[in-house]
Amino acid sequence: MADIKKHDTPMVDELKSGPWPSFVDDIYSYAEKHQKQACFDLMGQLELSYKHKETHWKHGGIVGVFGYGGGVIGRYSDQQDKFPAIWAFHTIRVNQPASKWYHSSALRKLCDMWDHRGSGMLNTHGSTGDLVLLGTVTEQLEPIFYDLTHQMNMDLGGSGSNLRTPSCCVGKARCEWSCIDTQALTYDLTMTYQDELHRPAFPYKFKFKISGCPNDCVAAIARADLSIIGTWIDDIRIDQEAVRAYVGGELKPNAGAHSDRDWGPFDIQKEVIDLCPTQCMYWDEKEKKLYINNKECNRCMHCINVMPEALRPGTDTGATILMGAKAPILEGAQLSTVIVPFMRLEPPYDNLKELIEKTWDFWMENGKNRERLGELIQRVGLNRFIVDVLGLKPIPQHVREPRSNPYVFWKEEEVEGGWQRDVAEFRKRHPA
Incomplete structure (x- = not known):
């Protein structure tokens, strides 16, 4: 084995002095145990980035x-x-x-493979959702892909302007509140949209995330x-x-959860009734x-979370479909908007897939x-997106707040000849 070269990293080492475990400790302990030059070079380059106040990573093409x-x-x-060991990383x-369930033997196989073909560092799990293998060279990409698909029955996740790896909560596997599987x-969406997941063709990234309850x-x-x-x-x-x-x-x-309550005994009026956002609950003290x-x-689930043995979701279940959330990349951050307040979801989920594909067709053509x-919806208007693109009927759940101006806008085809017909009909009913 070639001699391992270590770097002087005083600023990076400062991160080990805090009260919480540091990634620096983790990387150095792994590097020492496995004699990984890539890990030492990574820390050396990070120190240089702190010194120069700029990154030293570059993207050299696809x-x-x-x-x-x-x-x-x-x-x-x-x-x-x-830092030659990280010329490519x-x-x-x-x-x-789904739900990030792994068998320990699968994780051991993955770690053994990554020790052999990469830096040995991985991320389970970050904000992307995927399990992320951090740091390898170009020559190892095809062998890694072969090992993942042929030896471990795994696949690559999404990156770039495509469908990102669908992500979900634990659902009915562990949660009694989950209203859908x-x-x-x-799994169904992942398998259905393999082409969209692996071959970027969208204007930008697209993410499915699925929660079993509100x-x-x-x-x-x-x-x-x-x-x-x-x-x-x-x-x-209600029980x-x-x-x-x-x-x-x-x-x-x-x-x-709050066994050390220091605000007195439970008060259903203050802790449940008064906190209901729609004030739809009433506690009859006499009865x-x-x-x-x-x-x-x-x-909102607040009352159910506070009194889980007394309140439960209903039995007629489905899902609310929302669209348009994003982080602040080009425009500001925004939350998703209700598109379908209630949709029943049963395999093969054709109703959901029809909605998805209408959305993608319009986005790919106009984005x-x-x-x-979400930015496209803002640009074209929610009303046009809901009515003209998705063919849905506008309903009160689509309205975030009442209109703040008195003007009413009409489509050109609605205006053309419309007022003349109204006048003619009025004169017919009310002859001079």
Whole structure:
């Protein structure tokens, strides 16, 4: 084995002095144990970046595996003479299983392969969703892809202007609130849209994120171009005996999460009723009974989270479909907008796929380069997108707030000849 060259990294080492575990500790301990020159060179280049106050990574063109346009993010050092072990430091995204369930043997195989063919460093899991293999050279890309697909039954995830790897919460596997089978839906969408996932053809990235209930544990409403949120359309189920047990102190609210309550005994009025965003709940102190006006409920989940043994989602379940969330890249950050308040989701999910494909067709034809779906909706207008593109009927759930100006706008074809017909009809009914 060649001699390992270590670098002097005083500024990087400062990161080890904080109260929390540091990535610097992790990388150095791994590098020492496995004698990985790439890890030492990585820390050396990071020190240089701190000193120069600029990055020393560059993108030297497209790099990937044969037949795929995504999954590999090319990265090269512009300090190759100083740090030759990271002349290339490509990142590989691995398509995670639904809900990120792994068998330990699969992870061991993956780690052994990556120790052999890459830097040994990986990320499970970051904000991209995928399992990310950090740092390898161009010559190893095809062997890595072969090992992943043929030895481990895994695939590359999405990168670039394509469908990114669909992501979901644990769903019905572990969560009693899940209204849809998030894992089945994620797997189906992943397998259906393989071409969109691996071969970039969109104006920019597109993300599916799926949460089984309105608690939205994967933050789909904040991060996904198409957010799928499990919900119910019937009434919240109420166990009145359990409600009384919460009020009487026999059951701990929030499933006992705040066992050190220092604000006194549970107060259903202050902690549930008064915090309901639509004020659709009423506690009758005399009857000791909880009433819910379910037509006004907006499924915020607060009451269910506070009193989980007393309240449960309804049994007539489906999903709310929202579109347009994004981080602040070109325009500011935005949350997704309700497009379909309630959609039933059963395999093969044809109703959802029809909506997805209508959206993609319009976006690919009209979207500007690096324009996310939410920005396109803002540009063309929500009303045009809902009515003309998706063919949906406008409903109150699409309105964020009342109109703030008195003008009414009409389509040209509605105006053309319209007022003449109205005048003629008026004169017919009211002859001079």
